[in-house]
Amino acid sequence: MAPSFDINTHTVCVMDASGQLGFSLVQRLLLRGYTVHASIQKYGEEDLFNGVSADSDKLKIFRSDPFDYHSIIDALRGCSGLFYSFEPPLDQPNYDEYMADVEVRAAHNVLEACAQTETIDKVVFTSSATAVVWREDRKTIEPDLDEIHWSDVNFCRKFKLWHGMSKTLSEKTAFALAMDRGVNMVSINAGLLMTHDLSIKHPYLRGAAEMYEDGVFVTVDLGFLVDTHICVYEDVSSYGRYLCFNHIINTQDDAVQLAHKLTPTASSSLPQSDDYGKRFIEQKISNKKLNKLMVDFEA
Numbered sequence: 200m201a202p203s204f205d206i207n208t209h210t211v212c213v214m215d216a217s218g219q220l221g222f223s224l225v226q227r228l229l230l231r232g233y234t235v236h237a238s239i240q241k242y243g244e245e246d247l248f249n250g251v252s253a254d255s256d257k258l259k260i261f262r263s264d265p266f267d268y269h270s271i272i273d274a275l276r277g278c279s280g281l282f283y284s285f286e287p288p289l290d291q292p293n294y295d296e297y298m299a300d301v302e303v304r305a306a307h308n309v310l311e312a313c314a315q316t317e318t319i320d321k322v323v324f325t326s327s328a329t330a331v332v333w334r335e336d337r338k339t340i341e342p343d344l345d346e347i348h349w350s351d352v353n354f355c356r357k358f359k360l361w362h363g364m365s366k367t368l369s370e371k372t373a374f375a376l377a378m379d380r381g382v383n384m385v386s387i388n389a390g391l392l393m394t395h396d397l398s399i400k401h402p403y404l405r406g407a408a409e410m411y412e413d414g415v416f417v418t419v420d421l422g423f424l425v426d427t428h429i430c431v432y433e434d435v436s437s438y439g440r441y442l443c444f445n446h447i448i449n450t451q452d453d454a455v456q457l458a459h460k461l462t463p464t465a466s467s468s469l470p471q472s473d474d475y476g477k478r479f480i481e482q483k484i485s486n487k488k489l490n491k492l493m494v495d496f497e498a
Contacts, residue, residue, distance in 0.1 A: 206232040211280040211432070214238035214263065214271075214309070217247060218286050219394050220325065223425045229257055231429070238263045238274040240286065265305035271312040279318055280432055283309055284325035285369065294361040294402035302369040310373050314380030322377065322384040323432050326370040328442060329363035329403055331388050332415045332484065343485040344415055346388065346440040362402035370440075385437050389424055390417035390444030399461040411454055414483035417444035418457075427489065430496040441489040449480040 213224050216237035225237050229252050237248060238261045245260050252258040263270035265285070275281060285302050287294070306324075313319045333350035334340075340348070349371070355364035370386055377384035391403045410416035423445045431437045448454055 206433075209280065210234040210236065210278050211282065212236040212238055212261075212274050212278045213282045214265070214274065215240055215284060215286040216260075217241065217244040218284060219421060220284050220392065220424060220428075221282070221286075222247060223421055224282055224428060225258070226251060227425050227429065233257075235259070236261055236274050236278055238271075240264055240288075265309055268308050268312060271309055272315065275312055275316040275319060277318060278316070279320045281309070281313055281319060281322045282325070282428055282432070283322060294365060296356070296359070296361060298361055299365040299368045302365045303372045306369040306373040307376060310376040310380070310382060310384070313382050314376070320383060321432055322373075322382055323428050324370065324373050324384055324386040325428070326386045326388045326440070327362065327366040327403065328388050328390045328415070328417055328444065328484070329360070330366040330370050331442060332410060332413070333358075333360050333363040333367075333406070337413055337415070337483075340483075343483050345485045346442055346488055358406070360406055362405060385431050386440045387424075387427055387431060388440055388442045389427075390419040390442075390446075392424060393418050393420055393446075397461065404461070411448055411480065414447070414449055414480045416448040417442075417484060417486075418446045418448065419444045420446075426496065426498050427493065430493050434492055434496075437492060441492070442484065442486040443489055444484075444486055447482050447484070449482055451478040 211228060211233055213221050213235060215221050216225050217239045225235050228235050234257050236259050239245065248258060248260060261274035263274040265271065285305055287298065288301065310322070313322050330350050331344055331348050333355050334348065335351060335354055337344065350363045350367045352364055352367055355367065373384060407416060424443060427441070427443045431441060448457055
């Protein structure tokens with residue numbers, strides 16, 4: 200972290216603050232001394248934050264819809280930074296071929312609002328590893344897949360990889376608008392987030408067997424993902440994209456353990472082998488850029 204970075208002078212917005220990542224970010228940012236604007240979408244979610252901050256001046260709750268430009272502006276007012284992660288709307292909770300349009304529109308509105316907020320210095324945009332790994336040539340790329348690679352939208356559409364398509368299009372839209380409007384944006388391409396309520400229905404998991412066979416099936420713990428967001432925000436040298444994961448599913452044991460966590464019947468959809476527990480898939484994805492940035496980060 201740069202010596203001149205004074206946390207106590209920073210007010211940041213977290214959107215959507217009611218998701219697991221957003222809520223954990225709000226908690227950690229408050230503990231570090233930030234003033235936080237917690238942006239939520241739904242009525243009643245304010246109750247989540249009861250008792251989270253002992254200082255009422257440090258936490259302000261805003262109800263803002265990523266499809267309502269003016270409500271975004273209200274939440275960003277006076278903030279020097281934004282942590283943005285997309286949460287599907289209530290009336291369309293599942294990823295399908297139309298979700299890309301929804302997610303792109305939300306990203307466009309949020310980045311446009313940031314461009315119109317003079318105090319915003321940096322945007323940390325949460326994307327996904329699925330915006331990196333889905334390509335026709337993914338098995339032959341040398342060296343490993345990393346932040347310079349993008350998923351092929353046409354490939355995603357062909358195989359109905361809607362999560363990868365949505366994340367790729369929304370992240371590209373956000374970067375294009377940020378560049379055009381002069382907004383400093385950094386994205387985090389996160390692996391599958393390992394939360395307690397993770398289920399086989401998570402859209403990230405479409406194509407899980409293929410990711411496993413390709414050596415690119417990566418996961419991330421919530422605490423590590425939160426640390427990554429804060430490190431990327433606080434480090435003035437951060438730029439571009441960062442692949443974020445702290446585990447790779449590349450052994451038969453890993454695959455079966457994850458399958459059992461998701462659902463007892465999920466293991467049948469994963470590759471099986473006569474040498475159960477010994478099969479090893481070579482890792483073909485790299486997060487060296489992030490690891491280098493986080494060497495000196497103090498959580």
